[in-house]
Amino acid sequence: MTRFFHVSDVHFGRENREAVDWFNARVRDEMPAAVIMTGDLTMRARAREFAAAAEWLESLAVPITVEVGNHDLPYFNPFARLAMPYRRYRALERMIERPLDIRGVSIVPLKTTARFQFRTNWSKGHVSRHALQKSLALAEAVPAGGVVFVAAHHPLVEAGTRATSRTRGGRRALEALAQAGANAVLTGHVHDPFDIEHPVGERTVRLIGAGTLSERTRDQPPSFNEITVDGTSFSTRARFLGEPSVAL
Structure with missing residues (x-):
């Protein structure tokens, strides 16, 4: 069996320090095969937030893949957002x-953020044809x-959570x-965990969302997901700060 930790929406600048320290301890003591971080590392894409x-x-010392979240694009500088949105990610x-390939499990990245959208709320998701083609090839x-x-x-x-993505x-x-051939799509953004089956033609794809390690909780306390893979089957447990874990 192979275990992965799926974490999201830490929002450095508004992180829950107790929750981050708790997650760090779990990684150190349990050594997952990899950490999958699905975006919103920062609150306002400030240099000090990216540095943190x-x-x-770096301190986690396991293989890591990171997606860019909408909060990781420059918020107060429109020029930087359009011309060099990922400069502080260097x-x-x-x-x-x-991409990661670990013990029969392939992690395929998919970009869902956009520098500009023809709608007022740019925090919502957008999958471009270019981004999709890159992911499909992998x-x-x-x-x-x-x-x-x-x-x-x-x-x-949408996964039935209070927050929406409108991707x-x-x-x-x-x-x-x-x-x-995707078996599951791992995401963040809505700050509450879920694992639901979604039929697509003759196949079923699991939609798995991680909670948050920030102060910006919604319906659930700070949490991350533990995903255990056994052959071609896998299960998800949401692990909550200060509370028992819950099978999703």
Whole structure:
């Protein structure tokens, strides 16, 4: 069996220090095969927030892949957002949208953020055709019998949580990824954990969302997901700060 820790929305600048320290201890003591971080490392994409995020990720000492969240794009500087939105990510560059292949499990990144959208709320998700094609190429290259997890920030379709993603192109992306062999899509953004089955044609894809380690909780306390893979089957447990874990 192989265990992964799926964490999201730490929001350095508004992180819950107790929750981050608790997560660090769990990684140190339990040594998951990898950490999958699905975005919103920072609160306002400030340099000091990225510095804290980089230090945190480096300290975990396990393989890591990181998705970019909407809070990780420059908030107060429109020029930086449009011209060089990921400049402050350079310290984390080797982890960003990094495919991982670990013991029969392939982690495929999918970008769901956009520098600009033709709608007022740019925090919502967007899957471009270019981003989707990159992810499809990675998924289709996985050998037969392998487990494929797609990692993105925004849920591709709504999962019944209080917060929403309203991801443009999300349903199209989910259908294409299912056809390419994806077994699950791991996301963040909504700050509450979930694991639901979603039928796509003749296949079923699991939609798995992680909670938050920030002060910005919604319906559930700070948490992360533990995903255990056994052959081609897998299970998810939400592990809550100060409370028993819950099978999703």
